[in-house]
Amino acid sequence: MSIITRSACTAALLMVLSALTAPMATAVAGEPTVSVQNCTWCHGTSAQGYAIAPRLAGQRPAYLETQLKSFHERFRDNPLSRQYMWSATAVLGPQAARDLAAYFATIPPRPANDGNRNLAATGRTIYMEGIPDANIAACYACHGPNAEGIRDIPRLGGLSRFYLKARLEQWAQGYHSVPGSPMPLVARPLASAEIEALASYLSFIK
Amino acid sequence: MEHRRSDRVWSRGGIAAVMAICAAVVLLVMIGGAAPASALPSFARQTGQPCGTCHTSFPGLTPFGRRFKLLGYTTGGGLYKTTPFGNNNGPQQAYAALRDYANRTDGGGAAQSATSSGERGWVPPISMMAIAGFTHAQADIPAPTDPYRPNDNTVLTPFSGFWGGAVTSNIGAFAQVTYNAPGPVSGLSGAPADKFLHTWTWDNTDVRFASTTRIGPLDIIYGITANNNPTVQDLWNTTPAWTFPYAVSNLGSTPGARTIIEGAFAAHAVGVGGYTMINDMLYLEATGYQTLRFGQQNSLGVDPFGAPGLFSGVAPYWRVALEPHWGPHTFMIGTYGMVFNVNPWIDSTFVQGTTGVLGIADRFTDVGFDSQYQYQGSNYWVTLRANYLREFQQLNASFPTGASANPSNLLNSLRLTGEVTFGGDNRFALTGQYFKIWGTPDANLYSVGGGFANNSPNSSGWMAELDYIPFGMGKAPGWPWFNAKIGLQYVYYNKFNGTTLGAQDNNTVFLHAWFAM
Numbered sequence: 001m002s003i004i005t006r007s008a009c010t011a012a013l014l015m016v017l018s019a020l021t022a023p024m025a026t027a028v029a030g031e032p033t034v035s036v037q038n039c040t041w042c043h044g045t046s047a048q049g050y051a052i053a054p055r056l057a058g059q060r061p062a063y064l065e066t067q068l069k070s071f072h073e074r075f076r077d078n079p080l081s082r083q084y085m086w087s088a089t090a091v092l093g094p095q096a097a098r099d100l101a102a103y104f105a106t107i108p109p110r111p112a113n114d115g116n117r118n119l120a121a122t123g124r125t126i127y128m129e130g131i132p133d134a135n136i137a138a139c140y141a142c143h144g145p146n147a148e149g150i151r152d153i154p155r156l157g158g159l160s161r162f163y164l165k166a167r168l169e170q171w172a173q174g175y176h177s178v179p180g181s182p183m184p185l186v187a188r189p190l191a192s193a194e195i196e197a198l199a200s201y202l203s204f205i206k
Numbered sequence: 207m208e209h210r211r212s213d214r215v216w217s218r219g220g221i222a223a224v225m226a227i228c229a230a231v232v233l234l235v236m237i238g239g240a241a242p243a244s245a246l247p248s249f250a251r252q253t254g255q256p257c258g259t260c261h262t263s264f265p266g267l268t269p270f271g272r273r274f275k276l277l278g279y280t281t282g283g284g285l286y287k288t289t290p291f292g293n294n295n296g297p298q299q300a301y302a303a304l305r306d307y308a309n310r311t312d313g314g315g316a317a318q319s320a321t322s323s324g325e326r327g328w329v330p331p332i333s334m335m336a337i338a339g340f341t342h343a344q345a346d347i348p349a350p351t352d353p354y355r356p357n358d359n360t361v362l363t364p365f366s367g368f369w370g371g372a373v374t375s376n377i378g379a380f381a382q383v384t385y386n387a388p389g390p391v392s393g394l395s396g397a398p399a400d401k402f403l404h405t406w407t408w409d410n411t412d413v414r415f416a417s418t419t420r421i422g423p424l425d426i427i428y429g430i431t432a433n434n435n436p437t438v439q440d441l442w443n444t445t446p447a448w449t450f451p452y453a454v455s456n457l458g459s460t461p462g463a464r465t466i467i468e469g470a471f472a473a474h475a476v477g478v479g480g481y482t483m484i485n486d487m488l489y490l491e492a493t494g495y496q497t498l499r500f501g502q503q504n505s506l507g508v509d510p511f512g513a514p515g516l517f518s519g520v521a522p523y524w525r526v527a528l529e530p531h532w533g534p535h536t537f538m539i540g541t542y543g544m545v546f547n548v549n550p551w552i553d554s555t556f557v558q559g560t561t562g563v564l565g566i567a568d569r570f571t572d573v574g575f576d577s578q579y580q581y582q583g584s585n586y587w588v589t590l591r592a593n594y595l596r597e598f599q600q601l602n603a604s605f606p607t608g609a610s611a612n613p614s615n616l617l618n619s620l621r622l623t624g625e626v627t628f629g630g631d632n633r634f635a636l637t638g639q640y641f642k643i644w645g646t647p648d649a650n651l652y653s654v655g656g657g658f659a660n661n662s663p664n665s666s667g668w669m670a671e672l673d674y675i676p677f678g679m680g681k682a683p684g685w686p687w688f689n690a691k692i693g694l695q696y697v698y699y700n701k702f703n704g705t706t707l708g709a710q711d712n713n714t715v716f717l718h719a720w721f722a723m
Binding site: 046114 | 280533536
């Protein structure tokens with residue numbers, strides 16, 4: 001077989017493979033499709049998070065949807081959101097956002113497990129009880145006993161330490177997430193040691 | 207070792223011309239505004255992301271850039287339809303499938319038809335690139351230098367056209383066609399083989415199919431690559447095809463010895479292989495290459511005599527890389543390699559008029575070890591890269607014919623590179639590299655006639671480059687995807703082709719401006 005024939009065969013094979021996998025993606029609803037890949041490209045193959053991009057798997061759909069709207073409207077304005085998510089949602093319509101949110105919510109989440117184990121106990125105490133003297137609220141009250149979230153209050157359990165830490169710091173620095181969020185008030189009194197402890201604790205929760 | 211033929215067109219001029227071009231670029235930036243552009247502008251149209259998402263200092267890749275390549279250049283997300291085909295899984299279909307799913311899980315609800323807002327039609331993913339460069343060498347080029355001056359030449363070339371992007375939702379391509387023109391007369395061999403030098407040639411090409419699946423607890427990305435240069439398909443900028451320096455002056459001298467996998471068969475061979483990424487962490491690939499026949503190479507604009515010969519059989523290439531990542535840190539450690547059985551040309555000068563190869567083959571076994579650490583800071587990137595290549599040469603053909611003096615040789619190549627980039631849309635990049643080439647002395651391979659001293663292939667030195675990358679130059683009239691890079695490169699040799707004596711005469715200053723649109 002000449003190289004030219006072989007190249008032609010390879011091209012044909014690629015086309016056939018593409019034709020075979022493409023209909024499969026539509027036939028099995030909820031399977032990865034090209035639009036999901038527009039997100040998993042950064043967020044990891046099964047949306048468990050990749051590098052600086054946080055996990056989306058298992059997140060509350062209502063939360064994902066409000067955040068996507070917030071990126072689209074350029075309200076959520078911390079540096080990484082500006083840099084990556086503003087373009088990623090620039091042409092994302094409300095129905096598409098809702099569909100993607102519903103999809104990612106159904107993927108079983110895996111914990112990042114990347115915190116400091118020694119700080120986990122301290123983190124748990126702050127999470128469950130807050131620090132009333134320092135005006136720090138118990139996270140438990142809103143995010144739930146197992147940090148699983150409810151409605152548009154996000155699941156925190158198992159998010160990566162890097163991401164949690166950045167988020168908790170950014171509210172105090174004046175960045176926005178969604179209009180009317182309680183988090184700026186909640187996060188402002190947190191000292192960096194407390195943020196570190198909370199982020200460590202949360203990263204291990206399944 | 208074979209000599210790299212210099213085949214790029216150089217026009218007379220001076221540093222003033224390049225300065226003028228650089229000034230024009232800066233001016234364009236200032237009046238430009240800030241719509242994003244990417245290194246390969248067609249990739250930006252497709253993804254909707256600025257080039258800084260995928261590149262630190264292009265073509266150097268970020269973690270997201272590596273994933274974009276891994277997924278076959280097919281990822282969309284931009285304003286423009288990704289593929290020309292209506293029957294493909296465009297966003298609309300995908301959303302429909304997801305909506306279906308959502309409806310089933312939360313018990314119905316009328317699905318609205320509104321999906322992504324304002325998506326536009328398909329634009330062919332075509333880009334163009336040109337490099338203008340000014341070269342000053344410490345010592346003049348040997349006469350005859352026509353059509354150039356002995357030193358301080360300015361060039362506007364190579365010029366490349368690209369197809370970069372999705373073909374279908376699973377197939378994507380990066381394909382380059384490049385224009386070069388004859389080098390200085392002193393660069394020609396004077397032999398009849400010079401007639402195989404071409405101006406237009408096919409250049410780096412990588413066509414991919416990629417898809418994802420899940421097997422038990424494993425997330426799998428898998429794909430097929432068809433390409434024309436071993437390592438052009440690799441994701442890391444440690445391996446030869448996409449390693450620093452990204453632009454080299456062809457009027458400056460470069461060391462004569464290099465391992466075969468460092469580009470000796472680029473565009474002379476084609477390969478097809480399979481790859482997988484497991485759990486976004488372990489990359490595995492196996493690809494087999496074969497050389498194109500003499501006539502095929504020639505018709506693709508490649509000088510067949512530019513490579514050492516033709517492969518006997520398939521040359522296998524393998525790659526394993528482990529890339530753990532945590533927050534803003536990614537680390538990679540890997541190994542790769544290739545075995546080449548090469549039948550040398552009977553007469554690469556073409557004086558005898560034959561395009562045949564010897565019946566016996568030299569065997570080159572190239573084994574590489576590489577590592578990379580990359581850190582994403584608030585407004586900067588730090589990337590450290592290391593690559594070590596060890597080549598075992600079993601010269602079963604070259605030794606009997608006298609092309610080599612030893613039946614077997616070793617050749618090593620080491621590159622240690624550090625890169626820091628600052629800024630987002632207007633970015634500066636500072637890159638430094640230590641390089642070293644060393645191996646067994648061989649009186650015939652590394653002869654005085656071939657430009658070597660002491661029969662030794664050894665060279666070593668340092669490189670430094672400062673780049674200004676105005677990523678944000680958007681609103682160029684009519685074509686909002688324009689990108690440029692201005693680089694000042696200095697190469698310093700401790701040792702050149704076997705000797706420290708006069709090594710510094712080869713030191714080169716190369717000022718270049720790089721445009722993509």
